Amino acid sequence: KGIRPLILGKKDNDLIGSDYMMASESPALSALEFDIEGDLKPGEAVFITLEGEIHRKVCHSNPSKNPCIFEYVYLARPDAVIDGISVMRSRLRMGQKLGKKILDTYPDHDIDAVIPIPESSTSSAIEVAKTLNVNYREGFVKNRYIGRTFIMPKQELRKKSVRRKLNPIPFEFKDKNVLLVDDSIVRGTTSREIVEMARSVGAKKVYFASAAPPVRYQNVYGIDMAATAELIAHQRSEEQIADFIGADWLIYQNLEDLIESAKEGNPKIDNFETSVFDGDYICGSVTKDYLTNLEIERKDTNKKS
Numbered sequence: 001k002g003i004r005p006l007i008l009g010k011k012d013n014d015l016i017g018s019d020y021m022m023a024s025e026s027p028a029l030s031a032l033e034f035d036i037e038g039d040l041k042p043g044e045a046v047f048i049t050l051e052g053e054i055h056r057k058v059c060h061s062n063p064s065k066n067p068c069i070f071e072y073v074y075l076a077r078p079d080a081v082i083d084g085i086s087v088m089r090s091r092l093r094m095g096q097k098l099g100k101k102i103l104d105t106y107p108d109h110d111i112d113a114v115i116p117i118p119e120s121s122t123s124s125a126i127e128v129a130k131t132l133n134v135n136y137r138e139g140f141v142k143n144r145y146i147g148r149t150f151i152m153p154k155q156e157l158r159k160k161s162v163r164r165k166l167n168p169i170p171f172e173f174k175d176k177n178v179l180l181v182d183d184s185i186v187r188g189t190t191s192r193e194i195v196e197m198a199r200s201v202g203a204k205k206v207y208f209a210s211a212a213p214p215v216r217y218q219n220v221y222g223i224d225m226a227a228t229a230e231l232i233a234h235q236r237s238e239e240q241i242a243d244f245i246g247a248d249w250l251i252y253q254n255l256e257d258l259i260e261s262a263k264e265g266n267p268k269i270d271n272f273e274t275s276v277f278d279g280d281y282i283c284g285s286v287t288k289d290y291l292t293n294l295e296i297e298r299k300d301t302n303k304k305s
Contacts, residue, residue: 001282002042002065003221003273005082009034016052025080039083041065066282068221069272072262073212074120074183075223085265088123093261094211095124095181098253099131102179102209105251110177111207115139117166117182117194124211125181132179139172139198162193174202180247184212186225188232191245199246208247213255214238217279218294220286225276227298228291 009021009029021034029036040046043060067083068075078088102109113135116125119142129136143165172178178198185191191208198206214233219225228234232241242250255277263269275281 001273002063003068003282005067005071005076006040007082008037008040008046010037011035013052018052018054020048020052020054022046025077025082027077027079036081064271065269066271066273067262067269069258069262069274070184070212070219070223070276073258078120078123083266083269085262085269090262090265091120091123091183091211092127093264094253094258095127096131097257097261098124098181098209098211098251099128101254101257102128102132102251106249109207110205111179112176113137113139113172114179114181115172115198117180117190118142121181121183121211124183128179128181128209134179137172139169139178140166140194141169142166162190163197166194166197168197168201170201173198175204176202177205177207178203179207179209181209181211183210184215185210185232185241185245185252186215187230188241188245191232191247195246205248206246208242208245208250210250210252212258213252213277214241215276217276218291218298219276220281220291220294221273221275221283223276225298227295229295230299 005024006022007024007026007029009023011019011034013019019034021029021032022040023029026036041058041063042065043063044056044058047055065083071082072085072087072090076082076087078091080087109132111132111134114125114129114132115137116122118138118140126136180194180198182191195206195208215231216233218228218231232244238250238252255274259272259274262272273282
């Protein structure tokens with residue numbers, strides 16, 4: 001189905017002619033001075049001999065391409081190019097579309113500053129601020145030695161890690177109405193802690209915007225995400241989620257706008273894998289029993305510390 005990315009790189013070698021390398025993101029190849037040969041096709045097999053000869057063949061009789069759109073939202077580095085789509089530019093477009101939705105929904109908003117939750121939301125937040133014609137400010141300092149909180153196994157660990165990972169700059173919040181922009185909201189743990197931090201350093205009002213639609217379903221294609229029941233958006237309205245995270249209001253990106261933000265980078269791609277947003281699992285092998293068993297395995301209560 002062509003869901004996950006894999007990119008081929010090539011570099012001349014004086015001993016055997018050429019070296020080859022494959023990675024899920026182009027920056028890994030560029031950093032080692034490999035030339036990008038292109039993305040592997042869905043169903044394609046690659047065999048590289050010890051002598052440096054490469055053989056490539058599409059082995060599937062009816063392959064299709066459905067890139068995971070969450071790569072562009074959060075997983076990939078901003079300098080990556082996946083399936084011909086610049087991750088950075090797709091996130092800028094997400095911000096433009098999100099900004100327009102905010103203007104349509106809250107034309108008389110009182111936002112003083114737009115503040116990103118670093119770092120994958122920075123590009124989108126810049127465009128949101130530009131569209132709203134309000135100041136863009138960096139209000140959080142990130143500790144880069146703390147891992148990704150949404151895949152940590154226990155709730156208490158995730159809460160502590162958020163506080164260790166981000167530290168607010170009080171001057172950017174005091175006596176201001178701030179709009180916090182994040183790439184997405186998964187369990188809501190990070191969002192709730194961040195809203196509390198903003199209020200603790202003097203923010204008058206705290207609004208929250210997600211560059212992605214509500215994450216309502218678990219992922220089965222390579223992301224160790226929360227169980228569906230643990231996703232904050234599962235069977236909850238936007239108003240209920242806003243109340244849970246403590247925001248004065250909350251707004252999400254539309255799925256259609258998210259898809260368009262990525263698709264503009266490569267109009268040849270007809271479909272994206274969007275199951276975490278719409279529950280549409282494109283592989284027929286994903287059965288109800290499989291999802292039920294996965295749900296049990298992924299629940300916090302069934303994980304070891």
